[in-house]
Amino acid sequence: MTEFTIKTYDAKIHNIYLKGYVDEDMWINLVDKINEIKAADKDIEETNIGTLSLFGINCQSIRPSINIYLQTFGGYVYDMLSVYDEIHRLQDDYVVNIYCVGKVMSAGTIIMLAVDLEHRFAYANTTFMYHSLTSGSWGKVKELEENVEENKRLHKLMWNIYKENTGITPEKLDEIYKCKKDWYITAKDAIKYKIINKIV
Numbered sequence: 001m002t003e004f005t006i007k008t009y010d011a012k013i014h015n016i017y018l019k020g021y022v023d024e025d026m027w028i029n030l031v032d033k034i035n036e037i038k039a040a041d042k043d044i045e046e047t048n049i050g051t052l053s054l055f056g057i058n059c060q061s062i063r064p065s066i067n068i069y070l071q072t073f074g075g076y077v078y079d080m081l082s083v084y085d086e087i088h089r090l091q092d093d094y095v096v097n098i099y100c101v102g103k104v105m106s107a108g109t110i111i112m113l114a115v116d117l118e119h120r121f122a123y124a125n126t127t128f129m130y131h132s133l134t135s136g137s138w139g140k141v142k143e144l145e146e147n148v149e150e151n152k153r154l155h156k157l158m159w160n161i162y163k164e165n166t167g168i169t170p171e172k173l174d175e176i177y178k179c180k181k182d183w184y185i186t187a188k189d190a191i192k193y194k195i196i197n198k199i200v
Contacts, residue, residue, distance in 0.1 A: 016033050016037075034086070034090060096114075096119060099122070113161055128195060129184050
């Protein structure tokens with residue numbers, strides 16, 4: 001009898017923890033972790049490719065899961081967008097789930113929307129917080145005008161991500177913007193607003 005050996009993906013290294021301030025270090029650590037996962041998975045695929053081909057299975061057709069655990073008060077908008085795009089691209093090769101833990105606020109609420117609703121989850125006591133873009137600037141008048149225009153562009157980009165990926169109405173987003181307030185949401189209400197799929 002012929003014996004076949006199949007190596008399986010290491011579930012432990014498929015967990016990514018994004019915690020703390022959203023900044024350049026968070027993005028760098030995320031990229032490093034993704035590269036580590038891809039290198040380990042490539043070794044497994046190269047080991048399995050011969051055996052699986054005997055059964056007509058293409059290794060590259062298998063999309064393993066990656067679980068991202070997110071906890072943050074927020075951070076810098078440009079780094080937030082870098083993290084968002086990195087997670088979004090990751091879905092070309094993996095099924096990516098995001099688990100919100102404790103607090104997901106400000107920039108964190110954009111990051112979690114990098115995956116589709118069915119892959120967004122939260123622990124029962126997680127608190128979410130939405131608000132409009134916060135910034136400060138100094139310099140000559142022309143420089144200040146340019147900063148205002150850039151902030152408007154970023155604000156519109158963020159609001160479009162919310163509108164396209166949640167059930168939060170444009171009216172509610174406009175209210176947050178006009179009242180300059182922080183809007184806190186429980187995990188239970190996050191389901192109602194289609195921010196998360198379910199509580200785990």
